[in-house]
Amino acid sequence: MSGDASKALSNDVLWGGGRSPFSISYGKMMMWFFLVSDALTFSGLLTAYGFVRHSTTEAWPIGEEAFRALPFLHDPYPLIYVALMTAILIFSSVTMVLAVEAGHRMDKAGVVKWLFLTVLGGAFFVGSQAWEWSHFNHGGGGYMTTDTGAKYWVHTDEHDTHDPSSKESFALVPAMPGHYLIADTLPGGTPMEHVHGAEAQKLWQEKVAYVHGAPFPWSAEGMDYNEYGPTQYANFFYFITGFHGFHVFSGVIINLIVLIMVLRGVFHRRGHYEMVEKAGLYWHFVDLVWVFVFTFFYLL
């Protein structure tokens, strides 16, 4: 076991009092201290998000409504993509712990295999996040006005369609103050009326102006209301997932460097694979943070 709380250690490694209170190497202890400070940062961000969400009086976007797209598919799949991302990150955490275990047996081939899979999983996660950001940026439609002065949200649920009328699911929703496209039925509010099919096509032909994409935290021209509700939602979404994504990215780089060092036999010559363990601590921490981001951002 890695900590060896039960093993007797030689006198050379004990402190002046004759026993080591921690029985852990300097590097691992410092990694833990760093992770505690990083955990405080992430907790502060998530708590700030909770504060804003709990104190707001405006309608707040619902996770499974905001995140329900899959690449190349048009039907809504609530939370499936983010669940897939979560599964990949957890699995790459598993391969990391298997790499650490292989290192404890001085099994170089095993470390290489599992560490390579970890790097692969991490890279896949970063790519997925890039796709999700891009999709979130484009949003599920836009905003149009007609010559009668009426305002409509244009609902397409597809990120790359610039002419929504070409889509079968094309629907318009009368834009009312305080009503958001993203929530089909607001908690305690009136259900929004959808305009479908021929009627929607007709309104689309009569449009005066159309602004595609609405979810940016700043206001595009003529848009008083953001597709994703209060601007703090997108602010926190980009900041928290971005900060986490940066951790994943740097974790992938660190794991890659360690993998190269393993391949060159650096740790085998050193006699132990503790560097894999230290990189592993950081990588598990990234997974740990995602577990909380997933719950507090996507589920609650």
Place this chain on the structure above:
Amino acid sequence: MERDDIIEYSLDAHHSEEEGRRMRRKIWLVTLLLAVVTTVEVALGAYWKEWMPHSWHMVKWTFVVLTLVKATYIVMSFMHLGDERRNIRAIILLPYALFILYLVFIAIWESNYVHWVWVNFL
């Protein structure tokens, strides 16, 4: 001065083939548990409300509890904190818990008040 940062605790972490098999078995068991919990979470998040519209509060707390279960297994098993000495466990977990429990408490408390102010005065 003698350097104390090159002490080799790491060599004591080595284990035998037999121990390795036992540990791998445990790793896969924890993996299964994490997978099951995540599946339950996603299923709840995506579908629960459609069946039982008034139990959202309960679902919310279920999410929080399941998340803490996952976090505990990741920290104690994958990060091997459960295998470390009690002292190192305490100096990592206690200061963190002290700060964050207070922060969460005060954030919820104050956000209730801010919400009340906005509803009543703005």
